[in-house]
Amino acid sequence: MSTPSAPVDLDAVRRALEATVMVDRVRISSPTGTVQLDVETGLVGPVPAVLVWEGNGALLSAHGLAVVEHLVGGRWLDDNASWYGLVTPLSAPIPQRGDLVSVTAAASATAGTVGRTWQALDPGEASTVEVARITRLDEVALL
DSSP states (O other), rough: OOOOSSSOOHHHHHHEEEEEHHOEEEEEEEEOOOOOOOOOOOOOOOOOEEEEEEEEEEEEEEEHHHHHHHHHHHSSSSSOOOEEEEETTSSSOOOTTEEEEEEESSSSSTTBEEEEEEESSSSSSSSSSSEEEEEEEEEOOOO
């Protein structure tokens, strides 16, 4: 086993992630009530919610992990194969289960994330050594 010659500069890793990965504008909101049905149109209105945080972050697909699971036949993911990960800086608040996440502006024109909504499946992950916050998400269809 080799011994590292210098300690890892976690602040430099944080700065690099924030500059190169967390390049989209994301919004986290917390639902506050029940959606209302518009009796005239028959359409469901927006989910009432309060803004928790908005800032730079990234939304990463984890579909590749589900493909590997199916190929090897192992069950190391939950039943839901369509989850995503929200990456936010440590300065952002910890998203809570049920919080809604949207991308308000994507750095890439081909990202395909703007206009879609995800729900936090669990509170943001915790770790002894952190350089970013990761929150597991699942896409939800809002009418």
